[in-house]
Amino acid sequence: MSDTVEMEPVEDFRARLRAWLKDTMPVAPPGFGQGHGQESDEEELRQVQRNRDLQRMLFDGGFAGIVIPREYGGQGLTPAHMHVFNEEIVGYEHPNRIQIPTFTPCAAVLLDFGTEEQKKAHIPAMLKGDEIWMQFLSEPSGGSDVASAQTTAVRDGDEWIINGSKIWTTGAWWSDWGLLLARTNWDVPKHRGLSVFILPIHQPGIEINRIEMLNGSKEFCQEYLTDVRVPDSDRVSEVDDGWTVGIRWMFHERSLGHSPYPIRPVGQGRGGLGGNLLGLARRSGRDRDARGRELVGEAYALSRAQQLLGRRIPELIATKTTTDQAAALGKLSGGSTGVRMATITNELAGSAAVAWTDEDEQLGRQGVGFVMRQTACIAGGTTEMARNVISERVLGMPRERAADRDIPFRDVERTAPHKK
Ligand SMILES: Cc1cc2nc3c(=O)[nH]c(=O)nc-3n(C[C@H](O)[C@H](O)[C@H](O)COP(=O)(O)OP(=O)(O)OC[C@H]3O[C@@H](n4cnc5c(N)ncnc54)[C@H](O)[C@@H]3O)c2cc1C
Structure with a gap:
């Protein structure tokens, strides 16, 4: 900048x-x-x-x-x-x-691809806390293969009419605007018929259903879009070139905390890594046994490695020593480290992680964190997909076979769109 x-x-x-x-x-x-x-x-x-x-x-x-x-x-x-x-x-x-996803990836994508009008209308509003944004990316038919989006936008004069369903949108029910990937052309291969739009979430035609997770949270939403009208001025980048935006969008998404362009504060995310594990071990009495101390040491080493990787990856990308796609290394290590940290924390909390008294509520929460530990391996793209990106795009290994790459999306065998 x-x-x-x-x-x-x-x-x-x-x-x-x-x-x-x-x-x-x-x-x-x-x-x-x-x-x-x-x-x-x-x-x-x-x-x-x-x-x-x-x-x-x-x-x-x-x-x-x-x-x-x-x-x-x-x-x-x-x-x-x-x-x-x-x-x-x-x-x-x-x-x-x-901060996530309003600034990373939504604001980052607008800064990269938005028109002057779009940037001036929305970035200051985000910075003032007036607009909270969500990403409408995943669909009920699958989230990993983002380019297979079936939500469809059809042009009608100066507007687009959007129909379809998006899912796993965190906090859509209390948010203001969405960044949406939709299919605008069914007669070309899947990556070539997508476009990106921005739209207010609370409007006629968007029904928001909430989904209850294993931990009782109802933050996740599924949206049904029926004949939602979006002005062409709210299209981001060129018609049918949404995959160019999508690649960059996914880069921002994967590089949370590892971005060479850090547009949001990091370090104290909700339930993030680190935390006062020694304090936790003291509360549960595990600081007095060798195994408990070993676990605290392992967690510290993991946090530190994660922190250093968070500096190293952006440096390598910024100096063009490696490709942007190396952001997937951070995604993979964040996911696997997150799972191990939740497991260590659960073990340190001991039996209170499963059954706790009011005074032990903090220890009890660790059990909930353990049950939810896989979220770090799924959110923002799964660790399996990160491994694919690393092998194909960073290490240059042969690409995964794909039967749908060169045929019109209309002819691709696919799961039927989700109906209400
Ligand atoms: C906490 C959290 C927050 C989220 N927030 C949002 C949000 O705000 N907006 C949004 O749009 N989405 C959001 N998601 C959804 C998330 O992006 C998807 O869950 C994710 O991309 C995986 O898609 P899926 O669940 O449909 O699984 P699928 O794509 O159906 O995959 C199922 C399994 O198959 C594996 N798999 C699929 N394809 C391959 C392949 N080619 N090679 C190897 N393995 C493969 C996957 O790794 C996975 O294990 C969120 C998810 C979580 C957990």
């Missing part, structure tokens, strides 16, 4: 930010960033509103969108400033739960 205004030295920025945070942002309460997904709807809406307010505080203080250009409401600073922001924000409450 380039800006004509002189760049503030990183250490001056740190001092200014540190003073502002101390004066303005609330200190994070215990357990901040470790939502357990079982909140009531009222509590969930309260947390979302709190996040909007915190985002607005960052915006008003001049600290929202550190690397986003000034013309779109950001600060026009560098990834180095963003890293400083990530270090200094630790310990303070901040709008951690609306």
